[in-house]
Amino acid sequence: MSMNINTPSESFLSCSDINRSIGSQQILKDVSFTLEEGQVYCIVGPSGSGKSSLLKIVAGIDAPNDGTVTLQSDVITQGPKMLPPEQRRMNMVFQDYALWPHMKVKDIIGYGLNKMSKEDRARRVKEMLELLQITQYAERYPRELSGGQAQRVSIARAIATNPDVLLFDEPLSNLDIQLRAEMRSEFSKLFKRLNKTVLYVTHDPLEACAFADKIIVMKDGEIEQIDSPQALFSAPSSPWIASLAGFDCKLPVENLHIDHNERLASAYFHGQYIKAKPSCEEGNSSKHLWLRSSGLSFAAPTESSENTVSGRVVKSHFEGSHWRIDIDVGSEVNIPIQHTQSLEAGSKMNVHMPVEHCLLINE
Template identity: 35%
Template sequence: MSTLVQVSQVSKSFLDNPVIKGVSFSVEEGEIICILGESGSGKSTLLRMIGGLEDADEGSIVVEEEEITGPAHNLVPGFDFINFVSQSFRLEPFRTVWDNISSVISYLPDQERETKVNDLLVLCKLTDKSKAYPRELSGGQQQRVAIAMALADDPFLLLMDEPFSNLDVNMKTQIREEIVEILRKAEVTVILVSHDPIDAMSIADRVIILESGQISQIDTPQVLYENPSSPYAAKFLGPMNYLKVGKETLGIRPEKLRITPNGQFAGTVIKSIFMGMHYHVSVDCAASDRVILLYSSCSYPIGDSIQFEHV
């Protein structure tokens, strides 16, 4: 694979408030990258700079060997080979699904445009909804239309800003899987931003964890989850316990701790919450200055003394 996007020492401030601070990374062709961070971390600003909708104060952004610049250098911000999929989908309410997609490539000859739209309807599993209006679609279907529109003119790069934030929680997992399948089949390079670690781990080839405008860590979801480089990176991908073992303090995920009669650690149960597949058992433990979270197949009464070990 070749490098499609190169971000080099990019910085951005608003009213002397630094938002992005010397960020550098590259994206390979066909890769899906997730920029993960809390609200105010600068992730959406970074995405807008990559798309040419904001100017960087310092540094450079290059996509397919072309330098990306913002509104200060372009009368019409943005680039033809970079497309956005926003939270709101931005579908024309009085156009059918077919017409919404067709409108993006209205410059093509009729036959070529029809073939392209029909191919996208198949790719995005919308063939049976081609004559429907946006109001007649579910949130997931609307999102697939928005992606079909974004793919219509064959962009090099697709940028997605919190693409799943408006979706019903109960359908989110299924819809995420459908969207990933579409993006993989389209073989398009994707950069998305999210505050949800499940988005990052289920979709991305690599994840960038952004902390106060700087990259805290960048790696595959598996490496980030199992070997976070900082407490900030660790907390973003799930609960982390910190236990003293000798002179060291180890960060250990709850699923790596097992309740057992003769464990190396002991504590007192302060909470036990039923979560469906298991219980979340919170324990006050002398080996940590924080409450320890354990996963258990059964509940424990508050005040019980239990032992557990690292597995």
């Protein structure tokens, strides 16, 4: 298929006003973003948010109802008119590996290198085997590989042809917890070595934080926020993103005030003003202070300090690496705190809430 549309683009890869519907259900709603060359972007969102649908449109596996995808200066999708996947300078790593069961690992990796000489092809396959540390599996079939080994083969095949863009569709979701953690670290090292533009889909924000330059948060077919991992976790733009970033407790507050010079907000709770980071405007509808429980701590009952409230232990839950302590601070609200040991129910405790773990946000 030949496309005669060549609109220059300042970005390396961009999507503009992408809409996708299936019957009466709208999957994607006016989705737009741009990617810089050599950067890693992670699309994060729950099941049904549209993240995998968007990735398929970028890959050319599916067509939008309308909207444009541009790679460098070439428009590769405009509405239902698009270049097929094999003519795009992109490769995808799938969730289920998609390895041909009748081919050996070395042949799977070299499958897309048919235009090379036999010697160059063998040299490139050898490079990929070494890069992904799977040289010892070159003569094996997919059925003889573990999940982690199969995923490495899938990645080696994807990068063997030296594409401009690498696409990943939840590649770690089929692996166990320990192997996922190991592969996150491996991906971080690999992406830095490759210096490729990467668009990576995952439902796990912590996975994205391991290697993303930017995180694209999606919900209900729309982009809610695009930011660096640090900015996203410190200044989420909505309550839903706040919960994604670990703000897992809400306190009812009154009398919101923002000090724009100090970039701090304060609101009244439990007999005092609590300082917090503002992600809202004064006079808006925010009625809650959001807390990240992993950042809270205990202070001795006799101590009194800023952003500290008193309460009593309700109960303790063991959660593997720590205890979760629920503290009743009044107003029918329990604050959860991570602690190294169980505490006796009824014990009086002061809860310290550092400003960086307190957020006032638009609701």
